[in-house]
Amino acid sequence: MIDFKSELEKIATENNLLDETIEIKPVNVNLESKTIDDYPLMQGKEFLLRAFFKGDVGDAFTNNLVEFNGKLSEVIASGSNQMMIAALNSVMKHLKMVEKSEHCIKGEPEVCAKELSEFLMEEYGKEIKIGVIGYHPAIIRQMVTTFGKDNVIATDMDLDTIGRLRQGIVIMHGSMNEHLIENSDIVLSTGSTAANGSLEEILSYTKKYDKRIIFYGTTVACAAKMLNLERFCALGK
Known part of the structure; x- marks a missing residue:
């Protein structure tokens, strides 16, 4: 790592x-x-x-x-x-080694989430199960809107969020990441995993279950470049 x-x-x-x-x-x-x-x-x-x-x-x-x-x-x-x-x-x-290293602003996270859902629709169609690691309300809401609440699961580490109904689904504890990855067709993960120490474990689970993972956001820019990880950041600066 x-x-x-x-x-x-x-x-x-x-x-x-x-x-x-x-x-x-x-x-x-x-x-x-x-x-x-x-x-x-x-x-x-x-x-x-x-x-x-x-x-x-x-x-x-x-x-x-x-x-x-x-x-x-x-x-x-x-x-x-x-x-x-x-x-x-x-x-x-x-040094022009990475792009989009500055967080988007205003309503852009919702626009990004919409573009991400459209990207996934083009790749997979509507009948896919999506796992979201990290509570990102715009992305979770858009995935639920596009693919249906029965096809979206999400985890987080915030005790005020875990077990609560958020954006149409109940958020699971981050200890359920392996379950999430095993039971998803594609995984979307916050790039914050690069900073909080969970990136290595998440990558090991995606390898174990042979699942595609797309990281979103700016934190993961350098790690994505170094590890050749797939990253989606439509409106970062």
């Missing part, structure tokens, strides 16, 4: 960037929706760390609020996975 510290150090060293300055801080994402009011970002259950490097931006979801302004070498020395992922996304964006 990815050692984000080693990867950041390697890229920074190869491109003579170790002494370059980077700023990392939490940011507010301007999400607007007339129909969705429970985005984790809007409720303060998740935070978005944003790295600013030479005019380029890289994001990483986190549960910990940190601020940093200093050298890339100091980010590497920090040992903070979330900081290193944000830094990697911004540095790799600067």
Whole structure:
């Protein structure tokens, strides 16, 4: 699995960037929706760390609020996975190694979810079972609308969400990820798994059951590039 510290150090060293300055801080994402009011970002259950490097931006979801302004070498020395992922996304964006490393805004998550459902319809038709790892209300709602509530299952780690009816389905505990993957035709996963330590386990389950997995969002940009993972991010910047 990815050692984000080693990867950041390697890229920074190869491109003579170790002494370059980077700023990392939490940011507010301007999400607007007339129909969705429970985005984790809007409720303060998740935070978005944003790295600013030479005019380029890289994001990483986190549960910990940190601020940093200093050298890339100091980010590497920090040992903070979330900081290193944000830094990697911004540095790799600067080096044109990744695209769409900045979170979308306003009503764009709903537009992205619609485009994702249309993409899946073209690939599979309507009779497929979809598993969603991570509570993303726009994606779950759109999948339920397009494919029906009996064809969508989802997991999350938020105790306020687990076991509750959300967007037409009951959200299962993240410990049910293997069950979700085994019983889905295709898996959609939040890219936050790259930051919270669950990516390796999820990939092992998709390999075990030979299931296609598509990661969505910006956090996973660097990991998707390094591991050649399929990623969907229609409106990231």
